[in-house]
Amino acid sequence: MEIEVININCPNCGVLFCIAKGHKDQLKDTGDTFYCPNGHSQIFGNSSQMEIKKLKKSLKYDQEYQQRLRDSVTGLEYQNRALKGHQTRLKNKLNQL
Numbered sequence: 001m002e003i004e005v006i007n008i009n010c011p012n013c014g015v016l017f018c019i020a021k022g023h024k025d026q027l028k029d030t031g032d033t034f035y036c037p038n039g040h041s042q043i044f045g046n047s048s049q050m051e052i053k054k055l056k057k058s059l060k061y062d063q064e065y066q067q068r069l070r071d072s073v074t075g076l077e078y079q080n081r082a083l084k085g086h087q088t089r090l091k092n093k094l095n096q097l
């Protein structure tokens with residue numbers, strides 16, 4: 001059985017090492033850390049999984065922010081209604097004078 005390998009140069013120490021192409025694809029997808037033979041940790045940047053995680057986190061933050069804005073608007077609408085009621089009662093009292 002023949003295994004396709006990929007050559008990698010460690011950016012820290014410059015050592016040349018090989019990993020199986022399948023392993024490289026997996027590391028790229030998961031964004032998991034791997035090590036050169038001298039123990040320097042590295043990852044393949046911009047993996048699709050990392051990008052998905054980042055976008056999901058951003059989407060969740062946006063949704064929470066929208067919910068807070070909706071809650072705030074609802075609170076202001078209640079306040080507005082209460083003030084209008086108060087204003088109407090004051091106008092009625094003035095008209096009775």
Ligand SMILES: [Zn+2]
Pocket residue numbers: 010011012013014015036037038039040
């Ligand atoms: Zn290294």
